[in-house]
Amino acid sequence: MPLTNPWLAEPMPAGRMPRERLEERIRNLLSSQNMCVLATAGPDGPLATPVRYYSLGLAVMFTAAPRSPKVRNIAADPRVSIGIFAPLVGLASSRGAQLFGSARVLAPADPERVAYWEAFRWESEHAERGRPVSEPPRDTLVVLDPVRIVYTEHWLRRDGFAARQFWRRA
Template sequence: MPLTNPWLAEPMPAGRLPRERLEERILNLLSAQNMCVLATTGPGGPLATPVRYYSLGFTVMFTAAPRSPKVRNLEADPRVSIGIFAPLTGLASSRGAQVFGEARVLPPDHAERERYWEAFRWENEHAERGRPLTEPPRDTLIVVAAARIVYTEHWLRREGFAARQFWRAQQ
């Protein structure tokens, strides 16, 4: 039987993408999607929450109600894992990232919020909620700067690279 994508067969390549190419692919994924699954840990155990996000470089951000379970968990333990993925139509299209970092909860009066709002398309959410577009957001903002990312893209195997690639923030 002929294979549609023979490059998906074993053996799996082990090549590593150059950092610049890996970063370009990660940024493309972060920019092309708008939903993620946020994993936190709290007194009741793990919590995985789908959230709409925006990105600024390797930083993922979203709003949250101050008394939500995810914010309570983040205040107790800021370590998070965020899963972001493109729609899957088959193994060849498998593309996603696990983003690891520490979440920062920025309340409405926090001085650093302004630099993130430029990249946050808050107008969409204001329109959905019937809020005036002339009033800036007052929502609690959660910001996660990626410390490391595990990026998976099976299409990379076509070029002799491993499907799973690893990125770490430069210090």
Template sequence: MAVTNPWLAGPAPTRRLDRERLEERILNLLSSQNMCVLATSGPDGPLATPVRYYHLDLALMFTAMPTSPKMRNIAADPRVSIGVFAPLVGQASSRGAQVFGRARVLADDHPEFPHYWSAFRWQSDHVERSRSLDEPPTGPLVVVAADRIVYTEHWLRRDGYAPRQFWTAK
């Protein structure tokens, strides 16, 4: 029987990528996707919400209605987990990240708002909704700077690296 990816067989390697190469792979994933699953916790228990995101370095950001369940949960407990993943075709294509951090809600008058907002691509939404590009939306903007990331990429096995890699903020 022919095996498409023989390097997937057997025990997984345990070798770690250096920080720079790991960050490059994580950024590649974040740049090539635009949807994530945001996990929050609230009085009714856990809530996993599909969210379109943008990123600036290893910080993910999104907008939301202030009255939404995810925003109520973030107000009560800012600790979140975000799952970002590429489409799965088979084991060799398995690629994703679990991002752990604290959500910060920035109003448009927050001093850090312009820094993050400059990377937020709101224009396509405005065009789709026939809104004027002369009137950018206002906040709030939710920013999650990664404290820790668990990155999975089975293709790493091919080069002798562990398919699960761990990144932590300095």
């Protein structure tokens, strides 16, 4: 029987992508999706929360209520993992990333927030909530600048690269 994607057959390639190409693939994934699953650890155990996010480079950010369980968990232990994936229609389309690091909760007055906030597309969320788009929100911003990323894309096998690639902050 003919294979639609013969490059998916064994053996699996083991090649590593050059760092610049890998970062480009990761940025493409982050900028083409808008939902992730944030994993935190709390007093009752793990918490996996779907959140709408925005990206800036390899950083992922989202707003959160200061008293939400995810923010309480981050305050107690900032180590988080974020999972992002594209819709799956078959093995050839499998594409996603796991980002690891310490999340930072930036209050509205935090000067670090400005650099991230410019990339945050808050207007559509404001419109959904019936808020005026003339006034930017003063919400708490959660940012993950990852220290490690595990990127998976089976299409990479076509070019002799392993489907799973590993990135670490330099």
